[in-house]
Amino acid sequence: xxxxxxxxxxxxxxxxxxxxxxxxxxxxxxxxxxxxxxxxxxxxxxxxxxxxxxxxxxxxxxxx
Numbered sequence: 001x002x003x004x005x006x007x008x009x010x011x012x013x014x015x016x017x018x019x020x021x022x023x024x025x026x027x028x029x030x031x032x033x034x035x036x037x038x039x040x041x042x043x044x045x046x047x048x049x050x051x052x053x054x055x056x057x058x059x060x061x062x063x064x
Contacts, residue, residue, distance in 0.1 A: 002049075004029070006059025014051055021045035023055070034059055
């Protein structure tokens with residue numbers, strides 16, 4: 001399962017095994033704007049996402 005959490009919230013199914021970077025590119029997500037969390041652990045873009053994994057993209061917010 002893939003969740004995108006931020007201004008909008010979406011839940012999607014993973015179509016095929018791929019890296020976090022490939023997934024972000026396919027979903028149109030900027031690496032500067034989202035933190036990838038795989039199975040409750042923050043990961044880098046090279047990590048492979050497999051069927052059955054829980055992938056979350058948490059949008060980064062800042063303020064002052």
